Amino acid sequence: MKIRNICCIGAGYVGGPTMAVIAQKNPKINITVVDINEEKIKAWNSENFNELPIYEPGLSDVVKEVRDKNLFFSTNVDDSIRNSEMIFISVNTPTKISGEGKGYAADLKYIESCAKRIADIAKNDKIIVEKSTVPVRTSEKIKQILKSNNENVNFQILSNPEFLAEGTAMRDLKIPDRVIIGGENTNKGKEAINKLVKIYSSWVPIKNILTTNLWSSELSKLTANAFLAQRISSINSLSELCEETGADIEEVSKAIGMDSRIGSSFLKTSVGFGGSCFQKDILNLVYISRSLGLKKVADYWEQVVIINRHQRGRFADKIISLIDKYSFKNKVSFLGWAFKKDTNDSRESAAIYVSDILIKSNISIDIYDPRVNKNQILFDVNYINNDVEKNEKSLFIKDNPYDCIEANNIVAILTEWDEFKDYDWEIIYKNMSKPAYILDGRNIMDRNKLESIGFNYIGIGR
Numbered sequence: 001m002k003i004r005n006i007c008c009i010g011a012g013y014v015g016g017p018t019m020a021v022i023a024q025k026n027p028k029i030n031i032t033v034v035d036i037n038e039e040k041i042k043a044w045n046s047e048n049f050n051e052l053p054i055y056e057p058g059l060s061d062v063v064k065e066v067r068d069k070n071l072f073f074s075t076n077v078d079d080s081i082r083n084s085e086m087i088f089i090s091v092n093t094p095t096k097i098s099g100e101g102k103g104y105a106a107d108l109k110y111i112e113s114c115a116k117r118i119a120d121i122a123k124n125d126k127i128i129v130e131k132s133t134v135p136v137r138t139s140e141k142i143k144q145i146l147k148s149n150n151e152n153v154n155f156q157i158l159s160n161p162e163f164l165a166e167g168t169a170m171r172d173l174k175i176p177d178r179v180i181i182g183g184e185n186t187n188k189g190k191e192a193i194n195k196l197v198k199i200y201s202s203w204v205p206i207k208n209i210l211t212t213n214l215w216s217s218e219l220s221k222l223t224a225n226a227f228l229a230q231r232i233s234s235i236n237s238l239s240e241l242c243e244e245t246g247a248d249i250e251e252v253s254k255a256i257g258m259d260s261r262i263g264s265s266f267l268k269t270s271v272g273f274g275g276s277c278f279q280k281d282i283l284n285l286v287y288i289s290r291s292l293g294l295k296k297v298a299d300y301w302e303q304v305v306i307i308n309r310h311q312r313g314r315f316a317d318k319i320i321s322l323i324d325k326y327s328f329k330n331k332v333s334f335l336g337w338a339f340k341k342d343t344n345d346s347r348e349s350a351a352i353y354v355s356d357i358l359i360k361s362n363i364s365i366d367i368y369d370p371r372v373n374k375n376q377i378l379f380d381v382n383y384i385n386n387d388v389e390k391n392e393k394s395l396f397i398k399d400n401p402y403d404c405i406e407a408n409n410i411v412a413i414l415t416e417w418d419e420f421k422d423y424d425w426e427i428i429y430k431n432m433s434k435p436a437y438i439l440d441g442r443n444i445m446d447r448n449k450l451e452s453i454g455f456n457y458i459g460i461g462r
């Protein structure tokens with residue numbers, strides 16, 4: 001079986017960019033990305049490449065190059081499954097909000113419904129590639145669903161987790177540190193692995209393509225995210241110690257990062273990590289460990305999430321204390337809403353949780369983000385506290401940073417967008433109520449410059 005047609009179920013942050021790059025590097029393979037969300041598919045097919053559903057530097061150029069040549073976006077899931085030899089499952093795997101494992105386990109209902117659909121439709125052999133992040137041994141579940149619903153077709157399951165980070169997705173996809181492909185240790189399993197290796201090897205050096213068994217591949221993805229998030233929580237926990245002792249977390253971070261055994265990545269202190277995956281994947285790891293009776297392992301990893309919540313809470317408390325101490329009016333400005341710079345994604349952004357605490361303390365917020373729109377911001381807060389009326393009265397979303405900051409005493413930086421550093425902070429200072437405070441939740445601003453203008457600067461861990 002030669003791979004000529006690929007179907008990818010799920011046109012989200014992973015499915016869209018990943019398939020765009022695979023299509024660009026494999027012009028002889030036709031790839032159709034399908035989704036049940038019609039709006040999203042419409043946006044992927046938009047004439048205007050600025051209207052793609054995802055903002056990711058460099059993405060629109062690649063989509064422009066390959067769309068309607070060998071990359072297609074469609075809502076016709078069944079046809080695409082029918083016509084493809086290889087099917088990537090790239091749907092969301094959020095934390096369960098009800099039932100067994102609620103609040104911890106990954107909800108596999110979207111994965112399961114894809115497997116059922118594939119089984120119902122497939123008439124010839126297929127390779128199913130698990131691209132979504134899933135608990136270890138999920139491929140076994142997928143196989144069971146496929147086999148019990150369709151005995152006539154041979155399905156090979158591969159695990160091929162994605163390691164791209166938002167904001168740098170195109171670079172991560174084009175020059176990945178490694179690609180992991182897990183499969184069964186049988187002849188058919190090895191054959192399937194080789195087919196996927198061939199697709200990646202059209203641009204990834206073969207030494208960077210790791211082949212493993214299925215469970216190692218699945219667990220490597222959860223482990224990689226847990227390690228990355230653990231570093232952030234470690235540095236964030238020490239930021240509080242710095243504030244109490246007079247040490248500066250930026251200096252500490254630099255000093256330890258220069259130890260080649262530790263390395264400098266992921267040691268940037270912040271208001272807390274966000275994004276759709278770190279928290280969900282660690283909670284999933286905690287759930288798996290607890291289910292297996294590994295209580296100490298579970299407790300160890302859960303601390304990463306506990307420290308992250310604590311860090312967000314500390315930032316909100318600093319704002320509340322300033323307002324109480326100086327009897328400022330109950331309104332502050334936020335610069336940034338996305339969970340990190342260079343993305344329009346705000347899932348699990350620290351800004352949402354800090355806002356929620358402030359709203360509950362009757363503090364209103366003027367908000368500006370270069371990429372996240374008003375509807376999304378309101379959706380995010382309504383999703384976590386359900387108090388739609390109060391949220392709408394408390395949140396004022398601005399189209400312009402200068403309007404956002406005018407007349408408040410406190411401006412807080414929630415996302416590390418580069419443009420924030422280049423604003424005319426003298427004008428901003430003039431327009432703010434005095435005394436003017438800047439709470440830098442990302443330690444990106446030039447403290448000396450701001451203090452010389454007249455600001456009171458409060459960073460994290462310094």
Ligand code: NAD
Pocket residue numbers: 009010011012013014015034035036037040077090091092093110113114131132133134162163164165166276277
């Ligand atoms: P997403 O929410 O952006 O996209 C998922 C898409 O799947 C949605 O558009 C949804 O409509 C679609 N979908 C769900 N069920 C479907 C079905 N039955 N048929 C057709 N379409 C369906 O999610 P994402 O951020 O792309 O993440 C997908 C997976 O990849 C998750 O498991 C995530 O943990 C993992 N991951 C995400 C990132 C990231 O940076 N976002 C990075 C690496 C791995």
Ligand code: UGA
Pocket residue numbers: 133162163164165166167225228232265266267268269270271272273274275276277278339340341
């Ligand atoms: C992360 C991983 O980096 C990817 O490898 C992985 O594929 C992805 O999760 C996933 O599975 O979804 P992403 O969440 O897109 O990628 O972005 P990161 O750069 O990892 O940042 C996550 C959060 O941590 C952001 O809120 C960021 O601001 C914060 N962060 C990051 C810090 O606070 N300090 C740091 O030093 C680094």
